[in-house]
Amino acid sequence: MNRVSSVVRGALPHVLVLGLLLAAWTAVAASGIVSPAYLTPSPLEVWDAFVRANTYHPVGGGVDRVVRGEENYFLWEHLVVSLRRIGLSLAIALVIGVPLGLAMGYFRGFGRLVGPYVDFLRSIPPLAYIGFLIAWFGFYDTSKIWLLVLAAFPPIALATLNGVRGVREDHVNAALSLGATRRQTLLFVLGPATLPDIISGLRVAVGFAWTTVVAAELVNGLPGIGGLAYLSGTQNKIALSIACILVIGLTAVALDVVLRTLEKKLAPWRGKA
Known part of the structure; x- marks a missing residue:
């Protein structure tokens, strides 16, 4: 009973803030401050x-024609397609970013040589890549996935690099003195030690990928939650556009919760040293 009451007390402030936001939103929409009214649903x-x-719902004011969701897909199907694109891009970003970060941290000369280029890529807004990616890969999923990869892999690589730099040098020397090769030290000493940083980098990468998904789906992005948000906005379906934005935001929060849970399971020692 005490546990239930503590959960209720902890959730109450959040419920109150949400209620106030919804009330303020409703008041602004009803006041007519913004004209025309459809701009503030x-x-x-x-x-x-x-x-x-x-x-499924009728269109055109009649019952003869019934359409499926929006653009012939349900909203959750748009979301699944975008999640698939982001999942594939994050997998590629991990395959590129983690070994690169480990190599940059372990081989100092290689890190000094490659590090500035990774920093350079991190500083470029992903939207800047769209034009030449479409020219290279066309309007289909390949260009979208590579755009998301370019957004996601720099934070993963740099987080891995920071993790390697945080490993005590005597731990590495101890492994080498016990007969471990450089490859074994990299895989079995530095790899596990940098796991919390890799997961932190992945969390940042997921955030970058989600903020880029609308840009990735600007052209031929349907089905896709970002493409639907953009298209509905251009068609003055503001309520639908806001619904898509809320779904994108809530999904990002849910993914971050999953990654934080994964971090606690895979690296329970983080923060306890």
């Missing part, structure tokens, strides 16, 4: 757009 209108995007 109420929370109920956004909810209706969300439900409509996940159901």
